[in-house]
Amino acid sequence: MADAPKNKENVLHQKSLAFAYRCINLFKYLAYERDNKEFVMSRQLLKSGTSIGANVRESKNAQSSADFVSKLSIALKEADETQYWIDLLHYGGFLNDREFDSLDHDVKELIALLTAIIKTEKNKQKKKENPNI
Numbered sequence: 477m478a479d480a481p482k483n484k485e486n487v488l489h490q491k492s493l494a495f496a497y498r499c500i501n502l503f504k505y506l507a508y509e510r511d512n513k514e515f516v517m518s519r520q521l522l523k524s525g526t527s528i529g530a531n532v533r534e535s536k537n538a539q540s541s542a543d544f545v546s547k548l549s550i551a552l553k554e555a556d557e558t559q560y561w562i563d564l565l566h567y568g569g570f571l572n573d574r575e576f577d578s579l580d581h582d583v584k585e586l587i588a589l590l591t592a593i594i595k596t597e598k599n600k601q602k603k604k605e606n607p608n609i
Contacts, residue, residue, distance in 0.1 A: 524555075
């Protein structure tokens with residue numbers, strides 16, 4: 477089987493899926509395996525962290541360029557929310573510095589990828605609407 481092309485969108489799909497898996501494992505750890513269990517914030521992290529990849533996946537079948545940008549914009553909002561829950565879990569003492577740094581790095585990488593793809597697609601849309609730009 478041939479390898480998929482190495483472009484930002486494929487990297488985004490891979491990284492968002494891997495991040496969702498990390499969020500699932502973190503939820504299981506925080507809610508069920510730790511002595512100091514935490515359910516509320518970890519559940520919010522689970523929801524927003526897995527939603528990033530779900531919206532990225534939906535963007536693969538977008539009906540238009542605008543729909544594509546819309547799906548990725550929702551993924552970006554979910555990534556931002558996820559970063560909030562990671563911050564809160566860290567400040568609350570549920571994530572140590574090493575755990576926080578790793579998750580924070582991954583979500584910031586997703587945010588950067590999403591932002592770049594959205595910006596590129598919006599620029600393409602503008603050029604189609606006004607070719608003189």
